[in-house]
Amino acid sequence: MPGPHHNRGMAAASSTDVTVGVLGPLLLLASDGVRIPVASGRQRRLLAALALHAGAEVGCGTLAEIVWGDEQPADPDAALQTNVARLRRLLPAHVTIETGARSYRLVVASDDLDSSRFTAHLARAAAAPEPGARLTELDAALGLWRGRPFADLDDPAAEPEVARLSALRAAAVEQRAEALLAAGRAGAAVAAAEALVAADPIRESGVAVLMRALVAAGRPADSLRAYTGLRRELAEQLGLDPSPELRALHEEVLRRGPAAAVAGPPRPPPPAVPVSSFVGRDADLARAAGLLAERRIVTLCGPGGVGKSRLARHTAAAVADRYPDGVLVVELDAVRPRAVVGPGVVAVAVGAALRLSGGGSGRLLDRIVEVLAVRRQLLVVDNCEHVLDGVAALVDAVVVGAPGVDVLATSREALRVDGEQVFQVEPLLPAPAAELLADRISAAGGAAPTDAALAERICARLDGLPLALEVAAARVPALGLAGLLDALDAPLDSLGHGRRNAAPRHRSLRDVVAWSYGLLDDEQRVLFVRLGVFAGAVEPEAVAAVCGDAAALPDLVERSLVVRKGTRFGMLDTLRAFARERLASEPAAAQLRARHAAWALGLASDAAVARSRPDEPAAVHRFTGHLADVRRAHAWLCTDGPLEDLLRLGVVCAELGFQQARGDLVRMADEALRTAGCDPDSDDPDSDDPDSDDPAADERVALHPLLPRLLGLSAAPRWQRGDVEGAERRCRRALELAERLGDPLLAREAYEVLANTAMFRGDLAPAAEHCRRAAELSRAAGDETTLVMALTDMVLIAAYASQDASAAGYEAETNSLAERMGSPTARGWAAYAAGERRAEIGDPDAARFLERAVVLAEEVDAAFLAGVARHTLLTTAARVGDPVEALARFGPLLDTWLGLGSWTQLWIAVRALAEALSRLGHHRDAAVLLGAMRASPRATTAYGADSARVRAVVDAAAAALGPEFEPLLARGAALGDTGAIAFARSRAGAPA
Numbered sequence: 001m002p003g004p005h006h007n008r009g010m011a012a013a014s015s016t017d018v019t020v021g022v023l024g025p026l027l028l029l030a031s032d033g034v035r036i037p038v039a040s041g042r043q044r045r046l047l048a049a050l051a052l053h054a055g056a057e058v059g060c061g062t063l064a065e066i067v068w069g070d071e072q073p074a075d076p077d078a079a080l081q082t083n084v085a086r087l088r089r090l091l092p093a094h095v096t097i098e099t100g101a102r103s104y105r106l107v108v109a110s111d112d113l114d115s116s117r118f119t120a121h122l123a124r125a126a127a128a129p130e131p132g133a134r135l136t137e138l139d140a141a142l143g144l145w146r147g148r149p150f151a152d153l154d155d156p157a158a159e160p161e162v163a164r165l166s167a168l169r170a171a172a173v174e175q176r177a178e179a180l181l182a183a184g185r186a187g188a189a190v191a192a193a194e195a196l197v198a199a200d201p202i203r204e205s206g207v208a209v210l211m212r213a214l215v216a217a218g219r220p221a222d223s224l225r226a227y228t229g230l231r232r233e234l235a236e237q238l239g240l241d242p243s244p245e246l247r248a249l250h251e252e253v254l255r256r257g258p259a260a261a262v263a264g265p266p267r268p269p270p271p272a273v274p275v276s277s278f279v280g281r282d283a284d285l286a287r288a289a290g291l292l293a294e295r296r297i298v299t300l301c302g303p304g305g306v307g308k309s310r311l312a313r314h315t316a317a318a319v320a321d322r323y324p325d326g327v328l329v330v331e332l333d334a335v336r337p338r339a340v341v342g343p344g345v346v347a348v349a350v351g352a353a354l355r356l357s358g359g360g361s362g363r364l365l366d367r368i369v370e371v372l373a374v375r376r377q378l379l380v381v382d383n384c385e386h387v388l389d390g391v392a393a394l395v396d397a398v399v400v401g402a403p404g405v406d407v408l409a410t411s412r413e414a415l416r417v418d419g420e421q422v423f424q425v426e427p428l429l430p431a432p433a434a435e436l437l438a439d440r441i442s443a444a445g446g447a448a449p450t451d452a453a454l455a456e457r458i459c460a461r462l463d464g465l466p467l468a469l470e471v472a473a474a475r476v477p478a479l480g481l482a483g484l485l486d487a488l489d490a491p492l493d494s495l496g497h498g499r500r501n502a503a504p505r506h507r508s509l510r511d512v513v514a515w516s517y518g519l520l521d522d523e524q525r526v527l528f529v530r531l532g533v534f535a536g537a538v539e540p541e542a543v544a545a546v547c548g549d550a551a552a553l554p555d556l557v558e559r560s561l562v563v564r565k566g567t568r569f570g571m572l573d574t575l576r577a578f579a580r581e582r583l584a585s586e587p588a589a590a591q592l593r594a595r596h597a598a599w600a601l602g603l604a605s606d607a608a609v610a611r612s613r614p615d616e617p618a619a620v621h622r623f624t625g626h627l628a629d630v631r632r633a634h635a636w637l638c639t640d641g642p643l644e645d646l647l648r649l650g651v652v653c654a655e656l657g658f659q660q661a662r663g664d665l666v667r668m669a670d671e672a673l674r675t676a677g678c679d680p681d682s683d684d685p686d687s688d689d690p691d692s693d694d695p696a697a698d699e700r701v702a703l704h705p706l707l708p709r710l711l712g713l714s715a716a717p718r719w720q721r722g723d724v725e726g727a728e729r730r731c732r733r734a735l736e737l738a739e740r741l742g743d744p745l746l747a748r749e750a751y752e753v754l755a756n757t758a759m760f761r762g763d764l765a766p767a768a769e770h771c772r773r774a775a776e777l778s779r780a781a782g783d784e785t786t787l788v789m790a791l792t793d794m795v796l797i798a799a800y801a802s803q804d805a806s807a808a809g810y811e812a813e814t815n816s817l818a819e820r821m822g823s824p825t826a827r828g829w830a831a832y833a834a835g836e837r838r839a840e841i842g843d844p845d846a847a848r849f850l851e852r853a854v855v856l857a858e859e860v861d862a863a864f865l866a867g868v869a870r871h872t873l874l875t876t877a878a879r880v881g882d883p884v885e886a887l888a889r890f891g892p893l894l895d896t897w898l899g900l901g902s903w904t905q906l907w908i909a910v911r912a913l914a915e916a917l918s919r920l921g922h923h924r925d926a927a928v929l930l931g932a933m934r935a936s937p938r939a940t941t942a943y944g945a946d947s948a949r950v951r952a953v954v955d956a957a958a959a960a961l962g963p964e965f966e967p968l969l970a971r972g973a974a975l976g977d978t979g980a981i982a983f984a985r986s987r988a989g990a991p992a
Contacts, residue, residue: 019095019112022051023165024146025438025448027114030092041152041450042067043087046080048152050097050106052161054113057103066155077102114144115165122172131182138176145169151442154477170200177209181216189213197226201233201566204246211249223253228858235618236625237567254855271316271329271380279439280432281311288315288423292378292406293322295421296399299384299409302425305467308410309382311425316380316408323406325377328353332391333383346390350381352664355863355899364663365397371898372402374982384411392417427464434459436466440473444560454481461485467572471516474560513578516561527552528561529586532579533596536628537563537570546595593636600626600633601645604652611655612784614822620656620860627664634668638675646672647706654713655785658720659825661863661900666717669710678707678733705746708734712749716756720864722903722938724757731757748777752790759793760904762943764801771797788817788826795833799840800944807837825865828856832869839876840945847873867896871905875912879949883919890916890988898981907939910984911946914953917987923957925987927965930954931972932980 021027026044028036038044049066050058064076073079084104088097095112098105110116121141128134149165150158173196180189193210200206207230214223227242227250234240242250288311291298300308316327330353332346347365354371372379379398384391392415395407399419409415414422428436434455438448449455458481462468476484520528530547543550553569556562562569571579583589603623610619623630630649637646650672657665673679711734718727734750751774758767771794778787791814798807811834818830835849850869857866874893878886890913897906914929930953933939942950958965975983 018114018117018144019092020047020051020106020108021114021144021146022048022150023114023118023144024148025151025442027146028090031094036090036092038087038090039450040083040086041447043083043090044152044450045447046083047087047106048150049155049157050104051108051113051115052150052153052158054106054108054116057100057105060102060104062157063104066153066157069155080104115149117141118144118165119168122168125172125175125179131179134179135176135183138172138179141172142169142176147439147442152447154445154447170196170203170206174203174206174209177206177213181209181213186213186216186218190217190219202230202237204230204243208246208249211253215253220253224250224855225858227253232617232621233566236621254851271313271320271327273310273313273317278310278314279436280428281307281314284311284423284425285314285318288312288408289318291421291423292319292408295406295419297395297407297409297415297417297420299411299415299420299422300425301411301414301422305465306425306427307466308425310466312380312382312408312410316378319378323376323378325375325404327378327380329380329382331382332387344390346381346387346394348664348667350379350394352662355660355662365394367663367901368394369397369401370978371901372398372405373978374404374898374985375402376404377406379405379407381407381409384409384415385413388413388415391415428459428466428469429464430456430459433462433464433469437469437473440470441476444474444477446473446477449476449481451481454485458485471513471560475516475519513575516559516575517578519559520555520561523549524552524555524559528556528575529579529582530592531556531562531569531571532576532583533592533632534570534576534629535632536626537565537568538626538629539568542599543569546592546599590640594641596629597633597636597641597645600630601649603630604649607656608652610823611825612821612823616823616825617859623652624656624660624861631664631668634671638671643676643704644706646675647704647710650710651706651713654710654717658713658716659860659862659864661717661720661867661902663717663901666714669714673707673710673714676704676707678711703741705741705743708738708741708746709749711737712747712751712753715750715753719753719757719760719904721901722907722940724760724904724940727753728757745777745781748774748781748783748786748790751777752786752793755790755793755797759797759800760940762941764797764943768794768797768801784817784821784826788814788821788829791817792829792833795837799837802840802944804837804841807840811837824856824859825862828853828860828862828865828869831856832865832872835869836872839872842880846876863896863900864902867893867900867902867905870896871909875909878912878916878919883916887913887916887920887988891985894981894985894988903938903977904940906981907933907936908946910939910980911942911950913984913988915949918953918956921960922987923960924964924968925983926953927957927961927968928972928975929980929984929987930957931969932975932977932983933972934969935973936977936980938977 017029017033018027019029019031021029026038026048028038028047030036038047045067046063049063060077060080063080064072067080067083068076084097084099091097094109096107098107110120118141121137121144125134125137125141128137149162173192177189177192177196180186180192190210190213193206193213196206197203197210207226210226211223214220214226227246230246231242234242241247288298288300292315300312302308313329316329320327330350332349344364347368350368351364354368381391381395388411391409391411395409395415395417398405398407399417414420427433434449434452437455437459442448458472459469462472472484517525517528527543527547527549531543533546534542540550540553543553553562557564557569561575562571583592586592603626606619607623610616630653634646634649634653637649650669653665653672654669656662657669711730715727715730715734718724718730731750731754735747738744738747738750751770755767755770755774758764758770771790774790775787775794778784778790791810794810795807795814798804798810811830814830814833818826821827831849832853835846835853838846838849850873853869854866854873857863857869871893874886874889877889890909893909894906894913897903897909910929910933914926914933917923917926917929930950941947957968961968972980972983
């Protein structure tokens with residue numbers, strides 16, 4: 001993929017025939033291409049200042065200001081004359097410095113100055129009629145870049161030219177992607193445009209190129225996602241909408257037909273790698289990639305800050321093409337310390353990365369293995385040292401149960417599991433350590449080090465640890481190299497070479513953080529410690545609301561103790577751990593946690609209210625974008641917070657957990673129920689009985705009005721994953737509590753779920769009655785969110801019962817309500833209901849509504865709604881269109897439902913796949929799937945038109961296979977759920 005490293009590689013070839021280079025640290029070359037060292041920092045700044053105004057006279061006052069700044073010599077003109085004389089002795093013959101009246105002028109040919117040559121290449125590229133010629137010029141232009149222009153100048157006079165050249169470079173990268181697209185190289189254009197958008201997510205022209213490239217590469221669904229991502233970023237960062245031109249392009253992609261909506265989730269892309277330089281690790285990268293070709297478990301071990309995570313990301317990107325199902329990265333750095341978590345926390349983190357739905361930790365581990373068992377994938381587990389037991393248990397289970405999955409882990413300690421290959425990652429050697437230090441100093445706005453010996457001493461004192469080098473480099477602009485070395489004396493003497501142990505994370509870098517912390521004033525220290533209450537990056541408004549004052553944020557960013565990410569501010573994990581240690585001893589810590597929980601609950605409340613408003617996407621993305629902090633607030637509420645707040649948060653988690661099919665949110669809702677003393681999934685049937693002898697439990701369970709609603713909402717994910725009985729158990733419990741409270745309105749969600757469970761059992765009359773009751777209670781409660789779901793189900797039930805006139809009436813009511821609400825979720829469900837109804841009667845217009853449902857669902861990450869709409873699009877196409885073409889689309893559909901844990905829908909998809917195979921005459925495969933469906937307890941019974949279609953598949957297979965039919969049924973029954981899905985994927989063309 002073209003990017004920073006790609007361009008640096010080109011620079012080595014294309015910059016050797018220039019004489020003066022300013023597109024990065026100052027470069028001076030002789031006629032034969034040999035580098036001429038300019039050791040003096042003053043002379044480097046002088047030459048760069050003259051190059052900034054190449055061909056023009058520059059006054060001595062201006063030059064003296066740039067060269068010496070505030071520390072002017074006694075006689076600036078004489079000092080300039082001396083430095084010019086010394087500089088002239090270094091210049092090759094064809095580059096001269098002319099003297100004027102108190103001025104100097106650099107005379108250099110435009111081809112000998114890389115900035116001039118860069119703009120010349122761009123001009124020729126603009127004039128070139130053919131894309132191939134444009135690519136040649138653009139590659140040559142970008143190859144000249146080695147870093148920030150005029151990196152040696154830290155002066156306001158240079159900023160306009162730096163900005164101009166940087167803008168030209170960004171435009172050149174964009175033009176290069178356009179040229180690749182015009183040359184028919186859609187894949188390369190996608191890669192180039194993705195790098196551009198990653199560097200500047202709100203650059204609309206870059207997103208436009210990416211959208212067109214994705215369509216040309218046959219990935220229209222990804223093109224729509226790119227537009228959705230831009231719209232979200234613009235709304236969050238600037239409060240703007242995309243331009244009319246980009247909206248028009250979006251509409252054009254939408255008009256490309258059902259393929260854009262049916263395509264399903266794309267193959268996972270290679271993991272993102274940091275854009276900053278990756279120094280001194282080429283051999284390590286090759287070795288790690290080689291080990292993964294030979295071993296199934298590779299663990300990168302080393303001290304904190306040595307660069308294990310960065311090496312893991314680069315390794316994963318290098319080997320991604322070996323894995324048809326891509327790379328899954330799971331970061332464990334936000335997981336709570338070993339002392340306060342059980343081994344299941346690792347399974348929770350992996351399940352969240354897979355977006356699985358599931359119950360407790362034991363069952364969740366089985367779900368993870370179940371999903372991975374059919375994949376060929378690389379699992380990257382990052383930062384394992386504080387949860388080693390959980391990681392070891394998970395890796396053992398995955399390696400045994402998922403033979404196509406390899407594991408790349410990073411840890412300060414070995415996992416000590418069977419088959420593990422430990423790769424010890426060592427600190428950087430002196431030369432690459434010095435290169436990294438210089439790069440990070442330049443990135444921080446400082447001048448590149450000119451005293452090599454001094455830089456090497458600093459690197460030695462920091463043991464070549466990349467994180468220590470980066471933290472130190474950020475202070476060089478303020479302290480200088482000599483000042484930095486002096487500052488290292490006391491605070492960093494305990495930083496031993498390669499020290500590592502099993503104590504809290506980053507102990508080997510504790511003194512680096514303590515030193516940085518010691519440089520803060522009192523106001524900055526207070527804010528730094530209080531920021532430890534957050535788990536992720538947050539907006540300044542959140543910092544002010546929770547910490548009391550955000551005024552010192554810019555100071556903390558400047559000192560590299562806080563990282564700015566767009567409009568949000570966050571902390572490195574090492575720094576956050578340091579802050580939390582101090583926060584634990586603060587008298588105001590409990591009050592701070594309470595304010596943090598209140599802020600997180602505010603996000604949840606905003607998301608809940610917005611479910612019935614047009615501004616739903618922004619509120620939902622804001623909530624899910626802060627999930628790390630929501631989890632942290634939820635954990636505190638479970639132990640120390642008000643029950644009311646915990647249940648309010650649980651209600652939002654339960655509803656979004658169903659809509660987005662997110663197991664992590666569902667588990668938070670379940671934990672809220674358990675904390676309240678209400679656990680419908682307990683093995684003890686009396687554990688949450690309102691007539692229990694425990695008066696405290698009776699007080700908490702029976703008398704809180706949010707419990708029936710939370711029970712009803714948390715029941716929906718149960719039927720989603722095939723646990724219809726578990727869903728009904730929760731609903732019955734909700735009805736009991738609502739009756740006890742004397743408020744039937746509290747049972748509205750439970751009735752809506754009961755309608756769904758009855759529908760899946762084929763009991764359409766009871767389902768309709770439950771729906772009517774849910775709608776009646778929702779109207780009385782003024783709850784449009786539940787009402788629109790109930791009305792949607794009324795459309796479906798009537799359609800499945802072949803009562804199209806009734807279904808049409810309910811559809812009109814649903815659509816009217818959804819349009820009045822304006823939220824994408826409501827409008828999406830209304831569109832889905834309209835499409836499903838038309839699909840039932842064979843109306844070809846169904847596709848238009850279903851495609852609309854997919855687009856609306858993706859605005860709010862409503863994965864379940866998008867899934868059912870795609871499902872109907874595909875199954876309808878498989879029945880009435882070309883079954884060969886439809887067959888290939890079943891693989892992504894199966895993967896969608898498997899990843900979401902929606903076994904109810906998964907088996908319906910398998911049923912449709914068997915029908916498509918039967919149409920193609922593949923009766924043996926269809927018979928195996930029929931046997932698997934009959935044997936699975938999670939496969940719901942077909943009814944209505946589906947029942948007739950299944951009978952037709954059975955009859956066709958029995959007639960074609962004769963005595964082979966029954967043994968093939970038995971073979972399918974013996975596969976089990978996971979084996980059956982693996983078989984189905986193989987017949988649908990998914991990766992084996």
